[in-house]
Amino acid sequence: MAKKFEKIGENLEVKNIVIHQLLKDAGNRLVNPKAADNLLTIGEKEKTFLGNLDKSYHKKSSPIYGIFAEENPKFRDCLIDYINGDCQFYDFSINVMNHYKIVLENTVAATGGYMIICEYRNIITSNDLLLILMINNKEGFVIDEKSLTLDNIKNLDLSKVDVACLINLTEWVNIENNLPSERKTYLSFVKGMKEVSYYFMSFIDVDNKNTSTESTKRLITAIEAYADIEQWDRNTKINKKNKVFTYCHDCIDNKKEILLSTISSILNPDNPEHFQDFATEEAYRVSEIISGDKVRMKFLKTITYSDKEFKIEFDTKLILDNTIVLDGSGNKLTIKNISPILRDKIKELSNKNA
Known part of the structure; x- marks a missing residue:
């Protein structure tokens, strides 16, 4: 019988947490970084903090999924150095902070805040995870600004977080080494108080930088165009779109990836790759992994x-x-x-x- 966890965060093995600060106002390029002196000491407060964050993160309905791209591999290279044991977690976090500082300096509209980096393991799934989030702390709680430690953590959820990225380190290793994996992606992004910004996704260097709304809109546009080319009658079109809606809706509800290949086989079972080839053309640029917007998906319905x-x-x-x-x-x-x-x-x- 599986162990029952009573307390929030009890299912997590917290390994490392660190908080750094990057002060920047929108409209200028000046960034003032303040690095923590050391990692946080892991106690009940820190476990509860991460437990609340992890629970809140997995409740979000429209994450953006992806893998590392090859455009700016700085973050990935820093992570590889840490995974390979070439540096300690604190040094890794400093390297990441300095990398994000450069990204902010190159983005006039960007704002700074507190960068919280957490490494932990989910005991139930046996997955090693890395969570990176930005929080502005304008209300003056959650983080002690002087010591860069956790302060008041009551009622903390992602509504008080700007943006967050979760990296499944276990799935990353499996996918990179062609080992069996239940997923095709290992990166996910969710929004809190802000939309997931292009510069934050560029900082991580994810291959799919479309928001869930944009990703869904592109899919629907491609389906409409494909229906015209295939000259489906109205009943056929309604039936196929309803099947795609059901598939996408189930994926979103169950926190699964929406696969373009599956949608392609739904739309054209006799030639299952035909729509996939069509949708990935320059005119539509639908990603292989689609980040679904539950509200926008309703536009598939009649x-x-x-x-x-x-x-x-x-x-x-x-x-x-x-x-x-x-x-x-x-x-x-x-x-x-x-x-x-x-x-x-x-x-x-x-x-x-x-």
């Missing part, structure tokens, strides 16, 4: 309503592009760009009743 007097059916994308607009009172539905045939039929009836 809205149908009928009563005794009329029936209406339309794709939800028409709401997205403002072809169909519901007014502020919620009692008036406007349909734009109607076909000439429909327009003429309505005019004809209107003239007869004049």
Whole structure:
């Protein structure tokens, strides 16, 4: 029987935590770094802190998934040095802080804050993890600004964090060495008070820098274009889009990766790679691993309503592009760009009743 964990964080083996500070205001390039003197001493406060963060992180519904790219491998190189034992965790954290300092200096719009780096192991899954998060601490709690230690940790969750990145070190090693793995990615990003910024993803050097909203929008655009090329009739199109929606929705709910290859086989089971090749072209640039936006995914659905007097059916994308607009009172539905045939039929009836 699996061990039951009663306390928050009891399922985690906390190895290292460190807090550094990088002060920067949006609109300038000046960054003032302040490195911690040493790692935090791991006690109950630190275990509870990380337990709350880990729990909150895995509750987020729309993470961005990815792997390391080859554009700016500085962070990955620092991590490799640490994993290989070429440096201690504290030295690794200093190298990471200095790397992020350069990224901030090159990004005028970026803001600084506190960088918290945590290394731990999930006892249940046997996965080694590295969590990196930025927090602004404007409310003056969570972090003691002088000592760079944890202060008040009550009610801490990701709403008080700017952005966070979780690296599954175990999956990273497995994937890099072509060992059996349940996933194709080992990096994930979630937003707290801010959207996951391009510069933060560039700092980690993830291959997929699209937000979940942008990633989902590209997928839907590609599906619509593919349906036109394949000349699906309306029922076929609705059926296939509903299947894709169900698959994506289940992946998001169960914290699984949305795979373009699976969607491709759903849309064209006779030629399962056809849509994948189509969607990855320059015009659509859909990623192999899609970060799903649960709200945006609803645009794959079709809205149908009928009563005794009329029936209406339309794709939800028409709401997205403002072809169909519901007014502020919620009692008036406007349909734009109607076909000439429909327009003429309505005019004809209107003239007869004049």
